[in-house]
Amino acid sequence: MLSREDNELLTRTGRGTPMGDLMRRYWIPALFSNQLPEPDGAPVRVKLMGEKLVAFRDTEGRVGLLDERCPHRTASLFFGRNEECGLRCVYHGWKFDVEGNCVDLPSEPWDKDFKRKIKITAYPCLERGGMVWTYMGPPDLKPEFPEIEWTLVPDSHRYVTRHLQDCNWLQALEGGFDVSHLSFLHQGTADGPDGRPIAIPTRYEVVPTDYGMVSITGRDLPDGNSALAANVMLMPFHKLISTSPIGAHVWVPVDDNETMNYSVEYWPDRPLNAEELAESQDYSFIHPELLPGSDRAVLNKDNDYLVDRSLQKSGHSYTGIFGLGVQDCGIQESMGPVADRTIEHLGVSDTSIIQIRRMLLRILKDVADGGTPPGLDAKSYRVRSGRFTLAKGKPLSEGVHDFVRIKEPAFAK
Ligand code: FES
Ligand SMILES: [Fe+2]
Structure with a gap:
């Protein structure tokens, strides 16, 4: 949970607010x-x-x-x-x-x-x-433009949409780094390779970096290695998602009660093929269908996302709501325009959320004391999300830095 003051500090983005002024540095x-x-x-x-x-x-x-x-x-x-x-x-x-x-x-x-x-x-x-x-x-x-990989690949390698979310930016970002919801909210929509619900991770860790942090989840294997997913948070409101094609979100505050959610899929080194594009465009994943001529999803809070209670009962969909992006949007909006974080009860599975808040509060304090925000070095953004195996005995932070760092960016050739 957060104090009322810290909740205000993190969620208010108008000009002259500490968080608003921090975001305006990027x-x-x-x-x-x-x-x-x-x-x-x-x-x-x-x-x-x-x-x-x-x-x-x-x-x-x-x-x-x-x-x-x-x-x-x-x-x-x-x-x-x-x-x-x-x-x-x-x-x-x-x-x-x-x-x-x-x-x-x-x-x-x-x-x-x-x-x-x-x-x-x-x-x-x-x-x-x-x-x-x-x-x-x-x-x-004014900093140099950050070298975010998906912005630098050819257009053919990338698919991007956007949709509005009727809630504060931090709710959307926290939802992106809420790992345990994958085993519940998206059950029936995004299951594991065996067709069963994604297992709850047994490891939750955060590795701080000079551009934000890497959220690590996964499990230790019987052979002593660890199977891990690295989801990257780039300042101030980006996520690189550990999917294939690689995913990304940018949660841009429209105002304190509304967020523009940019959703990206890309390959660093090849175009998205017809099959991948068709999947991106079938509205079942992170790109919802929009009302024509608008940024508002067809399934939105005014129609309760057309929740299908019989589908929910059938066991084929945990929510009864169609589409992973709409499920995220819907449940985050259900917390209210700005969630009251004073009444939460957070646990181990909320590690990334707790650490993101701590990091942002620490950055706000540093900047108030005259410090420079992290992530203003354009090259520090040369990182990538994904899944990897951490060898037995290798320190986590070393393994994570080795994995996420893009050694030879195709865009820099
Ligand atoms: S020119 Fe008069 S209001 Fe714009
Ligand atoms: Fe989700």
């Missing part, structure tokens, strides 16, 4: 590149950590991400005209470029200096892995 996904398919196309609304923004691709193909409110009288730039290298407010014609400069102010023709005094908040953007990423922190502290 590059974070804002939207898909193909949501801005062409220069001078329609602007798109984006909300990140409670900030309402608007994204657009200018005449030169550059992506801008501006405060949605026009600094004149706060009209929405979503309705703006995207033309001649800038977004023009349709209320009185003020126009802004991707850097936030006011480049035209036609309503005040007698004051040539006025426009030089006007700036709109604009966040720098980069396109990587089919997505637009932004940096919302202090300009002089």
Whole structure:
């Protein structure tokens, strides 16, 4: 459990909150590149950590991400005209470029200096892995773009979707590192290779790293070796999943009650084949079916995820809810928009969750004391999740570091 104060500290992400300011030190996904398919196309609304923004691709193909409110009288730039290298407010014609400069102010023709005094908040953007990423922190502290493997492989090697979750980002991230739920929540949907429910691990450990941590689960084998899964947490809200193809999530706070869950599958060294893509697209795994034109899943909390109680009783599905991603989303939303962590009872199987909270609280304290957050070194992200055998007698942390580190990244060749 957590104190009320620590729960607030970890879950609040608005500008000026400790966690919000920490997240703003990293590059974070804002939207898909193909949501801005062409220069001078329609602007798109984006909300990140409670900030309402608007994204657009200018005449030169550059992506801008501006405060949605026009600094004149706060009209929405979503309705703006995207033309001649800038977004023009349709209320009185003020126009802004991707850097936030006011480049035209036609309503005040007698004051040539006025426009030089006007700036709109604009966040720098980069396109990587089919997505637009932004940096919302202090300009002089902007880090290099992290070398997250799935963002650097060719498009053919990667499949990415996103869906909204009606709950706080930390609930979603903790759900991702909650290992024992695999043996229950997803029973009937994601079972072991023998078709039986995934056995509850007997080892739960966490290895701290310079980019976050690695959550280790598994069991010791009769021969003295250990069969382990390494799931990686990258600061501030990424997971690399120990599946094949390799999976990943990014849980980006839309605001404190809503999270954009990006879900990824990729191969480092080859395209996803037709069969793998078909599996990704059948909605049974981490990519739920969406309502057309939206980021909301068809199975959502308004329809109780169309829970099928007879299927649940039949023994074929522990939840009676279709799809692993919807099961996760549904159960995490059921805890309320921001879970009350003061009333929990955590056990050994919650080791990763306990350690993630401790790590984040320690980082917040370090940063408040003037320290630098971990994971700002782009190359420290050259890591990969997966399953491995730890040889008898080899220290866990050594074995984990050896396994997760990408020795020769294909993308760096
Ligand atoms: S409110 Fe945008 S130009 Fe007046
Ligand atoms: Fe899950």
